Amino acid sequence: MLIAEGDVGVVEDEERLIEEFRRQLDAGLWAAVPLEGDLGGRRARMVKEFDEIPRDAERVIFFPRAAGGR
Amino acid sequence: MVLALAATALVVLALLAEELIPRIEHAWARHRARARRVPTLEYDPGRELRAEQRARQLLKSCVSQEEWQMYRDLGFIRVWGSQVDGPEDAGGTGGAAYAYLIYPHRAIVAYLAQTHRLLNEYCVAFPDETRPYGSAMLPDSDDVLAKWMALTGDERKLISTANMHLPGRQLDPAKVKRDLWRLSQWERARMRHQASSERASR
Numbered sequence: 001m002l003i004a005e006g007d008v009g010v011v012e013d014e015e016r017l018i019e020e021f022r023r024q025l026d027a028g029l030w031a032a033v034p035l036e037g038d039l040g041g042r043r044a045r046m047v048k049e050f051d052e053i054p055r056d057a058e059r060v061i062f063f064p065r066a067a068g069g070r
Numbered sequence: 071m072v073l074a075l076a077a078t079a080l081v082v083l084a085l086l087a088e089e090l091i092p093r094i095e096h097a098w099a100r101h102r103a104r105a106r107r108v109p110t111l112e113y114d115p116g117r118e119l120r121a122e123q124r125a126r127q128l129l130k131s132c133v134s135q136e137e138w139q140m141y142r143d144l145g146f147i148r149v150w151g152s153q154v155d156g157p158e159d160a161g162g163t164g165g166a167a168y169a170y171l172i173y174p175h176r177a178i179v180a181y182l183a184q185t186h187r188l189l190n191e192y193c194v195a196f197p198d199e200t201r202p203y204g205s206a207m208l209p210d211s212d213d214v215l216a217k218w219m220a221l222t223g224d225e226r227k228l229i230s231t232a233n234m235h236l237p238g239r240q241l242d243p244a245k246v247k248r249d250l251w252r253l254s255q256w257e258r259a260r261m262r263h264q265a266s267s268e269r270a271s272r
Contacts (some may be wrong), residue, residue: 032219043222
């Protein structure tokens with residue numbers, strides 16, 4: 001598991017986050033953003049493009065791609 | 071005589087050295103390259119424990135409070151299904167509510183919420199190809215978090231990626247039924263506790 005955190009309002013941070021985002025997805029990882037769901041619940045949003053990440057997201061979590069198990 | 075023998079020996083040594091030194095250097099270089107390529111990481115229970123503790127903190131920060139407490143107390147998390155007619159290959163639920171149980175490093179089990187009828191097992195793995203500690207297996211709580219994120223983020227995709235089996239292939243159906251009973255008891259106790267806390271705060 002890898003967590004990317006930073007302030008997208010800061011240009012240097014945003015460039016670093018975009019670069020890291022592409023690098024991790026190119027390496028075959030999946031990316032997800034934990035979000036508030038309905039009725040106090042939580043859910044995740046899978047993201048494939050940096051633009052899909054909500055601007056107010058606190059972090060993006062990268063994790064290994066799923067494969068069929070035994 | 072001795073001088074002649076010594077001189078001959080020196081010549082022989084020089085000739086042998088010319089032949090042998092490159093071979094020795096080559097063998098040494100290969101040995102060092104092999105040692106570099108294969109890191110000798112030994113099993114370290116402390117490292118595994120620290121990784122699991124970090125994973126638990128991350129899981130706690132991502133899932134809801136109820137889900138975290140469920141995992142802490144029962145060892146699994148329930149995630150509600152969101153498809154109208156149930157998960158793929160489950161034969162349709164007729165619109166009935168269904169959910170999944172997520173266990174660490176075990177199959178995901180789909181079941182009907184009201185009757186507790188088990189639908190299917192979905193075997194899925196998240197092999198960590200970077201193998202940071204010499205193992206492709208995620209810590210338990212990271213495995214649960216990966217399943218939770220994939221299931222709540224894109225249920226259809228995860229279920230279509232998984233290998234589907236009938237109930238009982240990996241998890242004993244009696245144990246799963248018992249876990250569902252434990253879950254219902256746990257929820258009742260939690261609701262009672264919340265109700266008494268609310269009364270006390272008035």
